[in-house]
Amino acid sequence: MDISIVQADITTLDVDAIVNAANSSLLGGGGVDGAIHAAAGPQLLAECRELRRTRYPDGLPAGEAAATGAGRLRAKWVIHTVGPNRFAGEVDRDVLARCFANSALLAGRLGARTVAFPAVGGGVYGWSPQEVGQAARDGLDDARRQGVRYSLQLPPAVILVAFSSRLEQAFREAFD
Structure with missing residues (x-):
């Protein structure tokens, strides 16, 4: 995995997959979650409602991941x-x-060949930029290890998208 760090609006990136820092309801919210839902349009909300109806009636648990189309x-x-x-x-x-x-x-x-991550937990959930940067490093390292151990395909390109210069610096420090 090639990891790059940018300060940008994640909703405008030309990537295969965008990670949404969602709330467990999957039905939209504030911050990056609200921005992604707004940019994706009503199709995203419809797919999230279907996920809630079928796979996650009690909401998506913390730490897990689920995919939808991108509207x-x-x-x-x-x-x-x-x-x-x-x-x-x-x-x-x-x-x-x-x-x-x-x-x-x-x-x-x-x-997906390219995936963009926001600062999961770094907004209204209260994690500091340094903690988010370290968690991103640890999580992506773990994904690499699992990929090698179990012969899993991983996206060759990962983009960490910071919404502030402070967060961009924290990502850079964590990955240097």
Whole structure:
């Protein structure tokens, strides 16, 4: 996996898959989740409702990942993952790292060649930029190890998308 770091609007990137820092309802929210839903249009919400009806009636658990189509986005897929909410007492950084690992592994199973990640957990869920950067590093390292161990395909290109210069710097420090 080639990992690059950019400061950009994730909804405008020309990639195969975009990871959504979703809430467990999968029905949209604030921050990057709201931006992705707004840019993708009503088809994304319809697919998320179907996921809730069929596979996740109680919501998507923290650390797991699920895919839908991408609606009007340039991407082919949106991979939804739910970070632990630090403000609700969910402080296990391993769960945050699993968001990155499980999303990368799912992107590989879908056949994505490029996947863009936001700062999962770095917005309203209260994780610091440094913690998000370390979790991204640990999660993507874990995905690589699993890929080698189980001969799993992973996306060759991963883009970590920062919404601020502070977060971009934290990603860079974690991956240097």
